[in-house]
Amino acid sequence: MTRTCTTRDRSGNRIDLRVEPKRHRLRRPGRVVAAALTWALLASATGCGGDETDLWPPALPCVPGPGVHLASEVSFDPERLLCIRLTMDPADRVTMAKQTRFGVAEEEMGDEIFAYLTDGCEQAMPSAYTKFPAAIDVEGVPLPSVSVRKKGLLGSVGGGGMVRPSMRVKVEDATTVPAGFSTEVVTLNNNLQDPSRLRTCLAYGVFAKADYPAPRCNLAAVMINDEPLGAYSHVEAVDRAFLRRVFGDDGGALYEGALADFTPDHLTGAAQGRLGRFEAKTSATDPKGGPLLALVAALQVDDDQLEAALGQVLDLDRFIRFWALETLIGHGDGYGGNRNNFYVYFDPGDAGRAVLLPWGADNVLGNNGAADDTRALSVFAAAELPRRLSRTSGLAARFEAELRRLLDTVWDEAALEHELLAMSALVERAQRDPAYDEAIANLTSWIRQRRGLLLAQLDKGLPAGPAKAAKCTELAGGFDFGRDGLELMTLILLGL
Numbered sequence: 001m002t003r004t005c006t007t008r009d010r011s012g013n014r015i016d017l018r019v020e021p022k023r024h025r026l027r028r029p030g031r032v033v034a035a036a037l038t039w040a041l042l043a044s045a046t047g048c049g050g051d052e053t054d055l056w057p058p059a060l061p062c063v064p065g066p067g068v069h070l071a072s073e074v075s076f077d078p079e080r081l082l083c084i085r086l087t088m089d090p091a092d093r094v095t096m097a098k099q100t101r102f103g104v105a106e107e108e109m110g111d112e113i114f115a116y117l118t119d120g121c122e123q124a125m126p127s128a129y130t131k132f133p134a135a136i137d138v139e140g141v142p143l144p145s146v147s148v149r150k151k152g153l154l155g156s157v158g159g160g161g162m163v164r165p166s167m168r169v170k171v172e173d174a175t176t177v178p179a180g181f182s183t184e185v186v187t188l189n190n191n192l193q194d195p196s197r198l199r200t201c202l203a204y205g206v207f208a209k210a211d212y213p214a215p216r217c218n219l220a221a222v223m224i225n226d227e228p229l230g231a232y233s234h235v236e237a238v239d240r241a242f243l244r245r246v247f248g249d250d251g252g253a254l255y256e257g258a259l260a261d262f263t264p265d266h267l268t269g270a271a272q273g274r275l276g277r278f279e280a281k282t283s284a285t286d287p288k289g290g291p292l293l294a295l296v297a298a299l300q301v302d303d304d305q306l307e308a309a310l311g312q313v314l315d316l317d318r319f320i321r322f323w324a325l326e327t328l329i330g331h332g333d334g335y336g337g338n339r340n341n342f343y344v345y346f347d348p349g350d351a352g353r354a355v356l357l358p359w360g361a362d363n364v365l366g367n368n369g370a371a372d373d374t375r376a377l378s379v380f381a382a383a384e385l386p387r388r389l390s391r392t393s394g395l396a397a398r399f400e401a402e403l404r405r406l407l408d409t410v411w412d413e414a415a416l417e418h419e420l421l422a423m424s425a426l427v428e429r430a431q432r433d434p435a436y437d438e439a440i441a442n443l444t445s446w447i448r449q450r451r452g453l454l455l456a457q458l459d460k461g462l463p464a465g466p467a468k469a470a471k472c473t474e475l476a477g478g479f480d481f482g483r484d485g486l487e488l489m490t491l492i493l494l495g496l
Contacts, residue, residue, distance in 0.1 A: 056160050056163075056164065057230070057431045057432055057434075057435075057436070058431065058432050059164075059221075059228035059230035059231075059430060059431050060221070060230075060429065060431060060432060061221075061226070062081070062083035062084075062222075062223060062430065063083060064083045064139045065080065065081075065083065072182050073182050074138050074139075074234070075218070076234070077218060078201065078205070078217075078219075078422075079422065081218075081219050081220065081426040081427075081430065082139060082218065082219070082220035082221070083137075083138075083140075083220070083221055083223075084136065084139075084186070084188065084220045084221070084232075084234070085136070085137040085222075085224075085226075086134055086136050086137075086148060086167075086169070086222070086223065086225070087134060087137075087224075088132055088134035088224065088225065089132070089133075092132040092133075092134075093132075093225060095132075096130065096132055096148065096165060097150065097161075097164075097165045098162055099130065099150050100128065100157050101125065101126045101129065101153060101157075102126055102128060120265070120268070120276075120473070121260075121266050121268075121276040121277055121472035122268055122269035122274045122276045123276060124277075125153075125258055125277060129149045129150050129151070130149060131147040131148070131149045132147060132148055133172075134169070136186070138186070143171060145171070145172050146169050146170060146172055147169070147172050148168070148170075149167065149168055150165045150166065150167060151167060151168045151189075152166045153258060160192050161190060161192050164190050164192070164229045165190060166188060166189045166192075166232075167187075168185060168186075168187055168188075168237075169185065169187075170184060170185050170186075171183070171184050182241065184237075184239070184241065185237040185239060186237075187235045187236070187237050188220060188232045188233070188234060189232060189233040189362065190229070190230075190232055193362050194362050194363075194367055195435075196420070196424070196436075196439045196442075196443045197219070197231040197232075197233070198420050198424060198440075199361070199363075199364050199365045200361050200364075201217035201218060201423065202364075202365060202416065202419065202423075203331065203361035203364040203365060204216070204217045205419065206325065206328065206329055206410060209412075210410045212318070212325060214357065215235050215237070215242065216235075216236040217233055217235045217236065218234050219231055219233065219234065219423060219426050219430070221429065228430070230430050230431045231426070231430035233362075238256075238357060238359065239281070239282075240282060243282075243345065247347050247355075249349050250282065250284070251284050251348050252284065252345055252346045252347050252348045252352065253282075253285040253291045254281040254282050254285050254343060254345050254346075255275070255278045255279060255289070255291075256279045256281055256342075256343050257278055257335065257340070257342045257343070258277055258340055258341070259277050260276065260277035260278050260340075261383055261384045261472070262296050263296060263299070263470075264296060264300075265472045266278070266472045267289055267296060270288055270289040270293055271288060272288075273287050275287070275288075275289050275292070278292060281343070291346040292344070294313045295310075295313050295314060295344075298312065298313050298314070299384055303391065306388060306395070307394065307395060313352075313354060314353055314385075315347070315355055316395075316398075318355050319354075319356060320389070320399050320402050321402055321406075322335075322355075322358070323336055323380065323385070323386050323389070323399055323402075324399060324402040324403040324406055325358070326358070327376070327380040327403060327454070328403065328406055328407070328450070328454070329361070330364055330376070330446075330450070331358065331361055331363070332379060332380075333360060333362075334358060334361070334364075335356060335383050335385075336380035336381065336383050337379050337380050337382055337383075338383075339383045339384075339470070340360065341358070342357060342358065342360075343356070343357040344356050344357070345357060365447065366442065366443060366446030366447075366450075376453055376454060376457055377454070377462060378463040381464070381466075382465065382466070382470060383470075386399075387465030387466060387470075388465070390463070390464045391465060391467075396462050399462065400458055400462050403458065404458065407451055407454065407455065411450070411451060413448055413451070416447050420443060420444065421440075424440050
């Protein structure tokens with residue numbers, strides 16, 4: 001049966017799409033797909049599950065700019081549009097684009113998605129992505145021995161992501177790169193959910209202005225086998241090189257969190273080396289999650305002991321700044337809002353205390369909600385750390401003071417608008433979009449309204465987070481896959 005669902009055009013305007021969903025076999029008998037909820041999630045995650053290529057503006061080929069050279073790494077100069085050209089086997093290119101973390105075969109994906117979201121949180125993040133041999137040319141400098149794989153979990157994977165994938169490129173043979181060149185990984189995000197293509201770099205820029213550890217970012221025009229794909233975000237990988245640059249030491253434990261939190265039910269299998277939705281990222285990282293468990297334990301104390309207990313294992317000042325920054329930029333799919341898209345590093349230079357690092361900043365700066373969102377503060381207290389802090393008066397007061405300080409010292413609307421206009425000119429060298437001016441206007445409007453919205457809500461009083469910790473199967477909005485028992489995610493990456 002043909003269904004109508006709502007998505008957005010490349011300017012962010014609401015449109016209705018009529019599509020014919022594919023039927024898929026679900027091997028688990030007795031499961032019923034909740035159709036209405038499935039379609040709502042399908043629309044938000046993959047643009048109604050239809051072919052989004054018709055919603056993408058035509059991409060333009062790129063050529064390296066004059067006077068370009070690679071020094072010690074691929075440039076993160078925000079004023080430069082990188083020209084990145086990949087070459088790979090055409091059949092591999094098609095296979096890579098169609099992959100998801102839950103496998104390629106459609107008849108198998110339903111069970112895998114459902115199992116991952118409902119069968120507790122001990123199982124590791126599925127990783128069905130294949131590394132393919134390739135060569136890459138960055139600004140005219142060839143790196144002939146690399147691998148490339150798709151990247152992403154849900155939002156950037158489906159729809160147009162099946163044609164223009166986000167990618168992780170890794171140098172496989174260091175002897176083939178120029179002398180002194182240190183870049184090992186090139187991360188390219190497709191900006192699938194952002195019609196402006198600017199939000200990721202702008203968001204990380206706000207963290208940098210606040211003197212908070214965050215990946216560097218600039219724009220790149222990307223091509224595969226001479227096919228232009230448009231304007232990507234080139235984002236610094238959070239790896240050992242990043243840790244050395246930011247902390248001066250890469251010897252601490254580094255974990256990535258995806259739909260993960262610092263609660264006992266997220267780490268029930270840690271003693272057996274099952275970290276669930278956390279992933280150890282370096283050889284120096286405890287595979288049994290000892291540092292994570294110490295943070296979990298500190299969060300179990302009573303409110304009157306919380307500050308002292310957390311202060312032993314977490315840089316509280318830094319975390320409060322992180323929480324305020326996620327709130328400021330509206331990172332609803334980050335740690336505070338959805339327990340997603342973050343790293344945590346246990347800094348050996350600070351007695352091993354934890355520092356959270358931002359990641360996956362695409363649904364930000366108004367891309368995940370209206371400018372007049374009346375829940376702009378409360379949605380960022382869903383995760384366990386901000387939930388507990390928001391319910392402890394002294395720590396909540398420190399958050400409010402930090403958010404007001406950031407509004408006074410970091411949130412500079414004129415500077416942000418100047419930056420986005422300069423970057424938008426780069427995007428227009430990578431695509432031709434007659435609706436692009438409207439996309440920029442929508443982003444500009446959100447930036448201009450953010451200060452007033454947050455101050456108005458702060459003046460009413462900081463809302464406390466929920467009384468109880470969320471279950472590990474509960475996502476943003478309070479929907480609990482384990483509690484509700486609905487197989488509604490099975491079509492999110494299907495019917496593409």
